[in-house]
Each structure stands twice: as C-alpha cells, then as structure tokens.
Amino acid sequence: MKACSSALKARVSFNCPASWTRRGGRHPGARRRAARLRARAAGRGPACRRRLAPPVARLATSLHLLDGFLKLSGIFEQTTLEPVAREVVVMTVAVRNECHVCVAMHTGKLRELGADEGLVTALHERRPLADPKLDAVRRFTLAVLAKAGGVEDEAVKDFLSYGYTEQNALEVVLGIGTYTLSTFANRLTGAGL
Structure with missing residues (x-):
C-alpha cells in the first residue's frame, strides 16, 4: 500500500472519470458538474469565488469523492x-x-x-x-x-x-x-x- 499512497501523494489530476463525461452516460449533466468541480478546485472561472482550500481541492483526483464530500459537508452545516x-x-x-x-x-x-x-x-x-x-x-x-x-x-x-x-x-x-x-x-x- 505504501507505493500506492506515494503515487497518490505525488500526483493530483483533474481528469474526470469516463463515466462522468460519456455522452449518453448514466449521469445527466455530469460533464458540466465535472468541469465546475475541476475549475473550482483549480481556482479558475466563475467558480473561483468559492475556491476550495488546497487540501480539499486535492480531493479532485476523484471528482466523485470531492462532489460527495462537498455535498455531505454542506448538509452537515445545515443540521x-x-x-x-x-x-x-x-x-x-x-x-x-x-x-x-x-x-x-x-x-x-x-x-x-x-x-x-x-x-x-x-x-x-x-x-x-x-x-x-x-x-x-x-x-x-x-x-x-x-x-x-x-x-x-x-x-x-x-x-x-x-x-x-x-x-x-x-x-x-x-x-x-x-x-x-x-x-x-x-x-x-x-x-x-
């Protein structure tokens, strides 16, 4: 597991998973959502007003995880x-x-x-x-x-x-x-x- 962990630490990718980008895929609007998350993580575009803290942006290696965390933390803040x-x-x-x-x-x-x-x-x-x-x-x-x-x-x-x-x-x-x-x-x- 150490090699996997080191590889993850060395690389932060903003590539979105294929399942999010395929036309006709299972996730309607997923291309736009993935693009917004990548832009927000990188601090670009209109989303940068709500730029993510660098440690949170690092989670964008998995847009599914980042999206889930942002949604869950938003819900928790409303409790x-x-x-x-x-x-x-x-x-x-x-x-x-x-x-x-x-x-x-x-x-x-x-x-x-x-x-x-x-x-x-x-x-x-x-x-x-x-x-x-x-x-x-x-x-x-x-x-x-x-x-x-x-x-x-x-x-x-x-x-x-x-x-x-x-x-x-x-x-x-x-x-x-x-x-x-x-x-x-x-x-x-x-x-x-």
Missing part, C-alpha cells in the same frame, strides 16, 4: 446542531484520525466562531471539555466511533440528558461519516496546508 457543537464533532474525528490538515483548518473555524482557547486545546489534547454540553457531544462522538454506531443505551441517554435530541444523535453520525471521508482521503493523498 440543527449548534455551529460549535458541529466543530466539536469534526475536531474529535480529525484528532482521533490524526488528520493534521483537518485539525488546523477546523481550529481556525472554531476560533472564527469565538471558541475559547481552552476548548481548542482540550480538543487537541483529547481531554474533557469545560463546557458539559459540548463535552457530551465529544463523548458521544467517541462512543459512536468506538462502537461503529452500536452505542450502549446509557451513552445515548447521557447525550440526550444534555438537551440534545435523537435527531442530533443522527446528525453526529452524519458529521462522523462526512469527516471520516475527509480525514481518510486527506491522509491517503498526503494533503498538507
């Missing part, structure tokens, strides 16, 4: 979890999966949201958070990861006891899935800042 709680999910996944680029990017996002340095430091160091409600999110995220979703009833009850809902519990799962995809892809491609 009913508070913005800082969403970032606690992301940072918990990123720190656990040792994705240094994600940790750096989402540390910045936490600071933009006004999170205090104690929260950021605790997340980096895998320590309990001073805010009990946010720590419930961190603990629940870790429980879901540890049990591949099959968490004990007590862990669910604990999470719900902080005012979260069953919908929020499933939104945590969405965040875990989205950012597991991102952290794994970033590590595989050697994405850096």
